[in-house]
Amino acid sequence: MHKYILRRLLLLIPVMFGVSFVVFTIMFFTPGDPAKILLGERAPEAEVQALRTQMGLDDPYLVQFGRFIFNALRGDLGRSLTTRRPAAQELWARFPATLQLAAAGVLVAVLMGIPIGIISATKQYSLFDGFSMVLALIGVSMPNFWQGIMMVLLFSIVLRWFPSSGYGTFRHLIMPALTIGTSSAATITRMTRSSMLEVVRQDYIRTARAKGLSERVVINRHALKNALIPIVTVIGLQFGYLLGGAVLTETIFSWPGVGRLMVDAIRQRDYTVVQGGVLLLALTFSIVNLLVDILYAYIDPRIKAQYK
Amino acid sequence: MSETLLDIRDLRVTYQTEEGLVLAVDNLNLTLKKGETLGLVGETGAGKTTTALAVMQLVPNPPGTVESGEIWFNGENLLKKKNEEMRTVRGNQISMIFQDPMTSLNPVLTVGFQIEEAVMLHQKLTSKQAERQARDMLKLVGIPEGRAGDYPHEFSGGMRQRVGIAIALSCNPSLLIADEPTTALDVTIQAQVLDLMRRLRSEFGTSMILITHDLGVVAEVCDTVAIMYAGTVVETSDTRRLFTEPRHPYTQGLFGSIPSLDEEVTRLSPITGIMPDPTELPSGCRFHPRCPMAAEICSQRTPTMVPVEEGHNVHCMIYEGLVEAKKE
Numbered sequence: 001m002h003k004y005i006l007r008r009l010l011l012l013i014p015v016m017f018g019v020s021f022v023v024f025t026i027m028f029f030t031p032g033d034p035a036k037i038l039l040g041e042r043a044p045e046a047e048v049q050a051l052r053t054q055m056g057l058d059d060p061y062l063v064q065f066g067r068f069i070f071n072a073l074r075g076d077l078g079r080s081l082t083t084r085r086p087a088a089q090e091l092w093a094r095f096p097a098t099l100q101l102a103a104a105g106v107l108v109a110v111l112m113g114i115p116i117g118i119i120s121a122t123k124q125y126s127l128f129d130g131f132s133m134v135l136a137l138i139g140v141s142m143p144n145f146w147q148g149i150m151m152v153l154l155f156s157i158v159l160r161w162f163p164s165s166g167y168g169t170f171r172h173l174i175m176p177a178l179t180i181g182t183s184s185a186a187t188i189t190r191m192t193r194s195s196m197l198e199v200v201r202q203d204y205i206r207t208a209r210a211k212g213l214s215e216r217v218v219i220n221r222h223a224l225k226n227a228l229i230p231i232v233t234v235i236g237l238q239f240g241y242l243l244g245g246a247v248l249t250e251t252i253f254s255w256p257g258v259g260r261l262m263v264d265a266i267r268q269r270d271y272t273v274v275q276g277g278v279l280l281l282a283l284t285f286s287i288v289n290l291l292v293d294i295l296y297a298y299i300d301p302r303i304k305a306q307y308k
Numbered sequence: 309m310s311e312t313l314l315d316i317r318d319l320r321v322t323y324q325t326e327e328g329l330v331l332a333v334d335n336l337n338l339t340l341k342k343g344e345t346l347g348l349v350g351e352t353g354a355g356k357t358t359t360a361l362a363v364m365q366l367v368p369n370p371p372g373t374v375e376s377g378e379i380w381f382n383g384e385n386l387l388k389k390k391n392e393e394m395r396t397v398r399g400n401q402i403s404m405i406f407q408d409p410m411t412s413l414n415p416v417l418t419v420g421f422q423i424e425e426a427v428m429l430h431q432k433l434t435s436k437q438a439e440r441q442a443r444d445m446l447k448l449v450g451i452p453e454g455r456a457g458d459y460p461h462e463f464s465g466g467m468r469q470r471v472g473i474a475i476a477l478s479c480n481p482s483l484l485i486a487d488e489p490t491t492a493l494d495v496t497i498q499a500q501v502l503d504l505m506r507r508l509r510s511e512f513g514t515s516m517i518l519i520t521h522d523l524g525v526v527a528e529v530c531d532t533v534a535i536m537y538a539g540t541v542v543e544t545s546d547t548r549r550l551f552t553e554p555r556h557p558y559t560q561g562l563f564g565s566i567p568s569l570d571e572e573v574t575r576l577s578p579i580t581g582i583m584p585d586p587t588e589l590p591s592g593c594r595f596h597p598r599c600p601m602a603a604e605i606c607s608q609r610t611p612t613m614v615p616v617e618e619g620h621n622v623h624c625m626i627y628e629g630l631v632e633a634k635k636e
Contacts, residue, residue, distance in 0.1 A: 203411040211426040212399035301459040
């Protein structure tokens with residue numbers, strides 16, 4: 001098991017190298033001159049050229065890529081072209097807010113999705129099942145930004161329960177977390193339901209009932225653990241997606257996260273921040289994936305046996 | 309005459325399917341005495357497993373329904389019991405071994421725990437005592453007790469079936485229903501498992517219903533036999549008599565399908581035709597379209613039970629004197 005984790009961590013190196021290569025290359029060939037952005041449109045040509053030489057922008061592609069990798073390995077992602085502060089610092093300062101929102105969103109999604117999915121599966125075709133499946137359909141179909149705006153309208157403007165935007169207290173977290181967690185909750189509900197429906201038809205569930213176990217024990221002890229693999233996979237994917245894709249929600253609620261930073265950086269052609277941001281998101285996504293794979297081993301002993 | 313343990317009367321179980329209502333078990337009567345082993349024999353789809361699940365009250369619903377009948381067990385009608393009451397019977401007084409050991413054990417729980425939980429539930433033991441009991445049960449079925457912490461995928465099919473037997477016997481039930489316990493196993497392992505079941509039966513004095521389509525297994529293990537065809541019992545007898553003097557044309561057909569070592573027979577004489585579609589069962593005697601002796605009346609009237617000898621009953625109009633037995 002430890003060997004497996006070590007191997008997976010080592011595998012992160014080529015993955016991150018590949019991501020760096022793609023991101024760097026795209027940015028390299030994107031039209032626009034970082035030196036010009038730094039100095040402003042009206043700066044004299046000679047000054048721009050001097051800065052280009054100083055920043056090494058005239059060096060061949062491979063030399064520049066090598067320098068980027070070398071610096072990135074030391075934690076130096078370059079300086080932001082707009083704020084002039086180190087990009088790594090900018091990103092790192094925003095990361096806790098993103099992590100907090102993503103974790104809160106996933107928590108909302110799991111706490112809603114799994115119980116509703118289980119009840120739906122055990123009472124298939126009941127009124128509850130039909131109702132929750134319709135809700136789940138609405139949940140996945142509803143655009144994030146629309147839901148966010150509607151929540152602001154209802155809970156901030158009409159009812160005045162929660163602040164419409166900002167960051168810091170628990171009250172600030174509730175609406176963004178609900179907004180971001182809704183579609184994940186819907187996805188998790190549907191996955192839990194279908195996974196449970198498959199498991200409750202298995203022979204070993206009949207064996208468990210034949211022992212005289214109560215239905216609650218049969219479902220919670222015998223069925224749920226077997227149904228968990230696809231559910232955990234979806235939760236992991238949703239978490240990774242929330243870590244990187246919270247752009248709209250962060251914008252609506254003025255949440256100071258990485259997503260909003262990235263959008264601003266793209267708009268202002270802040271190459272270094274964009275590059276660094278993509279690297280950070282790729283890294284967190286890979287780590288979440290690894291955690292999910294490790295979790296598999298604790299859920300299913302057959303998978304653990306393969307991890308040797 | 310020893311005491312009756314299980315008495316099934318006029319049982320009728322149906323399944324609602326897309327093709328229509330399937331009459332899985334109809335007009336089924338069966339009795340089992342204490343300490344006896346009954347072989348329930350029939351082709352696939354004859355309703356053997358459904359009968360067993362009805363006794364356990366585990367017929368999957370939907371689509372299955374126990375429509376009518378009575379199942380008397382130790383003087384109580386199981387069909388009148390509430391689900392909570394039934395749970396104290398299941399796994400405790402009646403337990404079941406399933407056909408496919410590869411899928412019947414929970415893959416994410418250790419085999420030791422799968423035995424323990426039944427013991428803890430019914431015998432109100434502490435987890436320490438239950439663990440001890442689980443290890444003893446494993447030893448009893450020939451699995452080293454040190455393997456209690458292993459998961460089902462770490463065992464072979466035969467060993468998994470032993471675990472299934474250990475689970476079923478862990479609470480010392482008075483009735484054990486084994487649903488084709490050896491069908492999914494290799495022949496050599498089959499012999500081992502049958503041997504084990506026989507040994508444990510005599511050790512614990514458990515009554516048993518052995519569901520099978522293998523007449524060889526019946527001859528080896530069972531005291532009495534009930535032959536099922538299309539959801540109903542057509543002949544019951546003690547094993548020896550059934551093998552020497554099968555009476556029902558279907559039973560005779562079954563024996564005609566087995567090659568004999570003693571007699572010089574060039575061809576087997578299998579039963580012609582196939583099992584009827586369970587949504588459109590034939591009228592009268594279910595077997596009449598395939599029966600070599602069928603007369604006109606066979607399609608018009610349901611045969612009643614005829615005792616041909618003490619403990620040997622046949623559902624066939626030949627023995628009611630309504631149809632003439634032809635010589636083949």
